[in-house]
Amino acid sequence: MRGSVFLKLFGLCVLTGVLVASLMMPMAVGAGALVNRTTTAMSRMSDSLEKRQMPLTTTITDRNGDPMAHLFEDYRIPTPADEISKTMKAAITAIEDKRFWDHHGVDWQGTMRALATNIASGSVQEGASTITQQYVKNYLVHVAADNAVEAQNAKETTIARKLREARLAVELERxxxxxxxxxxxxxxxPFGNQTFGVGAAAQTYFGTIPDKLTIAQSALLAALVNAPGALNPNTHPQDALHRRNLVIDRMADPGNNIRITEEDAERAKQQPLGVLSPLGRPPNGCVSIGDGTTDGFFCEYVLSYLQRAGFDRDKLETGGYTIRTTMDRKATDAAKAAAEAQVPTRTPGIANAMAVVEPGTKKHEVRALVANRDYGNDADKGQTAYPIVSDVQPFGAGSVFKIFTAAAALKQGMSIHDTIPTPPVYTSPIYKSGVRPYTVHNAEGVAPGPRTLQEALATSPNTAFVMLQEKVGLDNVVNMASELGLRRSMHHVDSGGRPLEDGELSEAQWVKRHNMGSFTLGVSSVSVLELSNVMATIVSDGTWCPPTPIEAVIDRNGNRVPVKQKACEQVLSPQVAGALAQGLSKDALPGGTAHAPAKAAGWQRPVAAKTGTTQRHQSAAFVGATPQMAGAVLTYADGGDPQGICVRGGGKPPFLCGDGNGNIYGGTVPGRTWFNAMTEIHEGLPVAPLSSSPRSP
Incomplete structure (x- = not known):
């Protein structure tokens, strides 16, 4: 027993000597020798303290700079010294390090006492860390550590760690x-609740800024530092109150460098905790933004777009970027309201998604990505966190795909005034349906008889476009779909709309290999955003540009960060693109499949447009564009048991009505959604003819 005590005392003497020698070294040898004597590990830590950037919150804004989402691992608001109240400084020094203003990084009395206790126990049982030492520890854990292992090592409960912290603390004080x-x-x-630093803590707990913190507020924040989880004021209010009042008492101690009066202390202790509920910390990520109804789909597209451009998701969450997006609040709110008006959010099994893109010959900026669904994780509330507006959906757009057949024909020299045959029934000599010949009928109400290509686009006869696809070549039609905008829809998913895996055929490859005559009838999986961009390409003089959601990415220092984006491409000549736009210009006029919703919305502008419906009525679409704005709507059965969608009058919402029993068409729910939204979005814009050149941003 005596031998054990002797060994511990001997160890205490040795370690004390090491500590003293380490701490005295700067005075004995000077800066140059100090660097030479510092171990490799210590040098790395010193380097980290000087060079590492603190993780900061990234803010995503709309095009006007108004925040729409925040990303962070740790919520922080960097705050300079002159913006932190004296009461906050008094509170933290009073409770954490009373002699902070007098020592040189290490509190000798406290350290020796704690070291003796720790040697006797064999582990770190007592702290006695100064604020400088705590700064070192927290910086190494929360800033300098590259991974969880390094962070854990930086807070391991060993005497060696305490010595390293003390050594670095002395260096910092120099x-x-x-x-x-x-x-x-x-x-x-850390102040708890994923909140780090006094700037973020003031906002999280009190909705204020650090230089406005009162005595009571400052004391509570200083109290939380001791044990943020155990002293959480929302879950452990009595413990938090007790600790806060202890801090207030310490603040009034005459021995403090910064102190408050006894009278101020008594008044502060009488005040309630006053913590916000819910907390004032902004939600983290796309799912939690706002009330989750409007911006989540756009936010998610921004993140996926930046990741494809080479931005690391972890760095986005810690880099303190300001990401200014192209989202237009007016367009987004109008589109959201229109989508919900036609299909209420909680409608079982039916989604109604809309994308809006601004055309241009230099870039195509995404203005809105919305759905009747809210963005979130509660399916019972009509929410989904799946990017249903920007990603490819396993449902077709119907006769909208006839645009690609018409475009291929025009590129080969056909005119929109050329006549094409339209029999009531057509059996193809080229395409097959399994082993049987492929036979196609026109939809109900579509009269047979020859008509111009322009009239065919407005009335949408199936037989005419299957015959035209035979003439221009299926491969050319598929290629045209890709060139005009269905890049991911054609090349990044398989024939079922699932993400492509190694060795699998893409949608485009599958259609070509199987000689799928129904391609022009729009049975393929498709992205609502890409459909919108197709229309933007047509009214942009045939210029395809990637649908970008990014206006600018600014780093923490205010510098613009380059974003790798694909260059725009001239996929159609301006003459062919203009002819195609004119060919699509009669769909909203009397006799066209979109005349009813256009008339109901009071639409009076030239518009290139097309409706579409799949054969089993499980989905329907509408696409349209003016020179100023392009958009697409896809209404589809999004439940686990897809069925036909039935539409009824009197403003009643659509409903699922069994497989093959639906009656939805592109001119009903999708068309009404598009025209209602776009009528509001175009308010204040001049009426522009389709033949004019699009505005170039």
Whole structure:
């Protein structure tokens, strides 16, 4: 027993000697020798303290700079010294390090006492860390560590770690002022609830800024530093109150460098905790933004777009970027309202998604991505976190795909005024339906008889376009779909709309290999956003551009960060694109399949448009564009048991009505959604003819 005590005392003496020698070294050998004597590990830590950037919150804004989402691992708001109240500084030093303004990084009395206790127990049982030492520890854990292992090592409960912290604390006191150290500490220390630093803590708990913190508020924040989880004021209010009042008492101690009066202390202790409920920390990520109804789909597209452009998701969450997007609030709100008006959010099994893209010959900026569904994780509330507007959906757009057949024909020299045959029934000599000949009928109400290509686009006879597809070549039609905008829809999913895996055929390859005559009838999986961009390409003089949601990415220092984006391509000559736009210009006029919703909305502008419906009525679409704005709507059965969709009058919502029993068409729910939204979006814009050149941003 005596031998054990002797060994512990001997170890205490040795370690104390090591600590003293380490701490005294700067005074004995100077800066140059100090660097030479520092171990490799210590050098790395010193480097980290000087060079590492603190993780910061990334803010995503709309095109006007108004925040729409925040991304962070740790919620932080960096705050300079002159923007932190004296009461906050008084509170944290009073409770965490009373002699902060007097020592040189290490509190000798406290350290020796704690070291003796720790040697006796064999582990770190007592802290006695100064604020400078805590700054070192928190910085190494929350800033300098590259991974969870490094973070764990930086907070391991060993004597060696305490010695390293002390050594670094002394170095910091040589290179930084007390004010700088205190400010650095207050910007890095955790306050619980995923909140780090006093700037974020003031906002999270009190909805204020650090220089407005009262005595009571400052004391509570200082109290939380001791044990943020156990002292959470929302879950452990009595414990938090007790600790807060202890801090207030310490703030009034005459021995403090910064102190409050006894009268102020008593008044502060009488105040309630006053913590916000819910907390003032902004939601993290796309699912939680706002009330989850409007911006989530756009936010998710922004993140996926940036990741495809080479941005690491982890860096987006820690880099402190400002991502200014192209989202237009007016367009987004109008589209959301229109989508919900036609299909209420909680309608079982039916989604109604809309995308809006602004045309241009330099870029195609995405203005709105919405759905009747809210963006979130509660399916019972009509929510989904799946990117149903931007990603490819396993439902077709119907006769909208006839646009690609018409475009291929026009590119080969056909005119929109050329006549094409339209029999009531047509059996193809080229295409097959399994082993049987492929036979196609026209939809109900479509009269047979020859008509111009322009009239065919407006009335949408199936037989005419299957025959035209034979003439121009299926491969050319498929290629045209890709060139005009269905890039991911054609090449990044399989024939069932699932993400493509190695060795599988893409949608485009599958259609070509199987000589699928029904391609022009729009049975393939498709993205609503890409459909919108197809129309933007047509009214942009045939210029395809990637549908970008990014206006600018700014780093924490205010510098613009380049975003790798595909270059625009001239996929149709301006003459062919203009002819195609004119060919699509009669769909909203009397006799066209979209005349009813256009008339109901009071639409009076030239518009290139097309409706579409799949054979089993499980989905229907509408696409349209003016020179100023392009958009697409896809209404489809999104439940686990897809069925036909039935539409009824009197403003009643659509409903699922069994497989093959639906009556939805592109001119009903999708068309009404498009015209109602676009009528509002175009308010204030001049009426522009389709023959005019699109506005170039």
């Amino acid at each position: 290179t930084m002022t007390k004010e700088e150290i205190l400010t650095g500490y207050l910007n890095v220390v």
